[in-house]
Amino acid sequence: MKSGGSMQINTIYTRSVIQTMAGKAIRDLRGGGERELRNVVELCKGCSASPDYQKxxxxxxxxxRRPGQRYGALLSRAANDVDINCLKTLIANLGLHAYTTGGQMLRDNWKSGVSSAYWMEPLDETIRPDILHQTISGLERQGTSSFLFPVGEEAELRTVLNIGSKHxxxxxxxxxxxxxxxxNDMEEVTALGNVIPLVRVEDLSTLAGPLKQAGVLFGFHRGYREIESxxxxxxxxxxxxxxxxxxGVYEGNTQDPCEKRDLFYYAELQEIRQKxxxxxxxxxxxxxxxVVQKLLLYQQVLPDCSWNGESAKNSR
Structure with a gap:
């Protein structure tokens, strides 16, 4: 077993490698062409021999490769519109967890029965900042790397930014x-790089412009119950x-996860995402x-999203 010191050095080295790779990928993606997209994928595939990583x-x-897909445009837009240091931080944080230390800690803890923490855990905004710091540190040791935090008041925002700077x-x-x-805190959100604002749809007209100008990666948060058609x-x-x-982050009825309306819209979401x-x-x-938890714990495999032209149309 590796000592704590050697693991920390390995983590620092891996993080540096991921950020260097991310910087090159972002610069390539700014070209926005198919060749650049292929180069980025090949670059990323060459960084690890792990079967799950390769898959x-x-x-x-x-x-x-799918005709009419829009993810190429999404990746190019992110490379051009999001602050490069912010994007590199997010890529490094997510990549480090999924394929190195965080994912392994999660698996080890679940196998041994030490904890049942998820890769993403919700936080209570009413917890005192010092207790919150201890809670996050404890969850990090169990393999958690992402946290969900509702924010309404200025004090709650300051808490998130403070915690983000410590973790x-x-x-x-x-x-x-x-x-x-x-x-009034856009610059700090950008500088931290590890905070993703999820805005109510009705507030986008007010906040989207400043967020985009600040180079923040952001999205919307919405309930299935709000969908008209x-x-x-x-x-x-x-x-x-x-x-x-x-x-775009949707939230269903947590009291009844099998509600037909939610399941219908989730199926539509999956189809849009897969295509x-x-x-x-x-x-x-x-x-x-x-789903991500099961993937990280090797309890589920990645879906087959192969495309073989006309023959693949009905193979979902």
């Missing part, structure tokens, strides 16, 4: 429950993309949290 990039490669290798998904909650939602997605959103049909990455907050 992930092969899956992305297959999606990027550089974590990602904080910040659900903004009010519009003006962080308009598929047609109306497709139009809304188009508007969100136009305003600069990179993520890369929209220039935005769509997520079901709790269902996809469960």
């Amino acid at each position: 992930f990039w092969s899956m992305l490669e297959n999606i990027l 550089h290798q974590c990602v904080f998904l910040m659900i903004c429950r009010t519009a003006p909650c962080f308009q 598929l047609e109306a939602e497709r139009e809304l997605l188009h508007q969100c993309i136009e305003m600069g959103c990179f993520l 890369g049909a929209q220039e935005i990455f769509l997520i079901d907050l709790w269902r996809d949290r469960e």
Whole structure:
């Protein structure tokens, strides 16, 4: 077993390698062409011999070959619009967890029965900052790297930014429950790089411009219950993309996860995501949290997203 010191040195080295690779990939993606996309995928595939790592990039490669896919445009937009240091931080944090220390800690703890922590854990905004710091540190040791934090008041925002500065290798998904909650803190959000604001759709007209100008990677947060119809939602997605959103996070009825309406819209979300049909990455907050957990614990394999032209149309 490696000592704590050698593990820390290895983590620092791995993080540096990921950030260097991310910087090159971002510069290539700014070209926005198919050749640049292929170069980025090949670069990433060459960084690890891990079968799961290889399968992930092969899956992305297959999606990027699909006629009419929009993920290539999404990646290029992120490379051009998001502050490069912010993007490198997010890529390093997520990559470090999925393929190195964090994922292994998660597996080790689950196998031994030490904990049942998830890769992403919700936080209570009412907890005192010092207790919150201890809670996050404890969850990090169990393999958690991402945290969900609702924010409404200025004090809650300051808490997230303070915690984000103390836990550089974590990602904080910040659900903004009010519009003006962080308009005066854009520079700090960008500088930290590990905070992703998720804004209410009705607040995007106010916040999207400043977020985009600051180079922040951001998205929207929305409940399935707010959807009027598929047609109306497709139009809304188009508007969100136009305003600069990179993520769309949907939340279902947590009291009844099998509600037919939620399951119907989740199936639509999965189809859009698998085809890369929209220039935005769509997520079901709790269902996809469960899927990613199973992938990290090797309890589930990545889906087959191969594309073989006409013969693949009905192979879902």
